[in-house]
Amino acid sequence: MQKTEIERLFSYLDETATYLEKNWTSTYLEGLAEAGENLFQKDVCQPLTDEKVKALADFLEDVSSDSEYEPEDIRKAYQLAVLKGMKGAVQSHHSMTPDAVCLFLSYLVNKVIHKKEVVTLLDLAVGSGNLVSALLNHSTTKMVAKGFEVDETLVKLAFVNANLQKHELDLFHQDSIEPLAIPEVDLVVTDLPVGFYPKDDVASSYNLNAAEGHSFIHHLMIEQALKKTKDGGFLFFVVPNFLFESEQAQSLHQFIKKEATILGLLKLPDSMFQAEQHGKSIFMLQKKGSDIIQPQQALLAELPSFSKKEALADMIQQINKWFSSELGIM
The missing domain is CATH 3.40.50.150 (Vaccinia Virus protein VP39)
Structure with missing residues (x-):
């Protein structure tokens, strides 16, 4: 079954944030900001080894085609990923307006x-x-x-x-x-x-x-x-x-x-x-x-x-x- 735009974006954000959490010095939420930055720049911005840059570039390739995403699709995908990250965060002020x-x-x-x-x-x-x-x-x-x-x-x-x-x-x-x-x-x-x-x-x-x-x-x-x-x-x-x-x-x-x-x-x-x-x-x-x-x-x-x-x-x-x-x- 084909993924919706929101699902595609969420998968990209989630995979990239999870990868950066495991392979770099970032939390999931920090990795999420980096994932968003890569998508915005259409390039891998983190100073990593060639092997890790290649892995991130592969994630990016799935979503950074010429198709323009609707702002609401971006917001909703981003929101889902942030909610996932906040479940793992300990700070009480990390919560989101439903x-x-x-x-x-x-x-x-x-x-x-x-x-x-x-x-x-x-x-x-x-x-x-x-x-x-x-x-x-x-x-x-x-x-x-x-x-x-x-x-x-x-x-x-x-x-x-x-x-x-x-x-x-x-x-x-x-x-x-x-x-x-x-x-x-x-x-x-x-x-x-x-x-x-x-x-x-x-x-x-x-x-x-x-x-x-x-x-x-x-x-x-x-x-x-x-x-x-x-x-x-x-x-x-x-x-x-x-x-x-x-x-x-x-x-x-x-x-x-x-x-x-x-x-x-x-x-x-x-x-x-x-x-x-x-x-x-x-x-x-x-x-x-x-x-x-x-x-x-x-x-x-x-x-x-x-x-x-x-x-x-x-x-x-x-x-x-x-x-x-x-x-x-x-």
């Missing part, structure tokens, strides 16, 4: 940007680039994106991912809680890392700095995102369901009320998460500004399982109705 969530966020983002000719997008925790590239692939408007990532392996994966998909994405290997020398953007979309932020000296300049002990990184990132969003700009976060249950939740809620309008909170299906305490939601905000429409009521809903097509179609209809009646967005 595909269904990326596509649902694309739908929400397209609702709010539909009238703009060009949109500037910021992701403060870009990871391996899966979420940002899904948004770029599905955007109905020209999108210019910036992404920050503190992990060196992940930022390299995101860089190669963007190159292969020919995306306009500026990547910064930097802790995004530290001061950022970038202009304000129209839109922020981030799957927030959850936990404590270790640099108390950096956190001390934030309104949401904890009175004692470490501050929550997910709180600081929301504040940084609002600081970097234009007046009237939109923000979409993937947040833990317990966001407003911690001892620092009250100050977070007060800060958000002062700076933004809460548009909605959409609880993701429980079936997506291994345990209830890992459950997440999509948190929708609009930064305050002179022309914004204050909704009479926020959009609060529990999303059905993404595999239940009819229930999901019904939910999307209800969400479309909310955008139309509350924000005047068709």
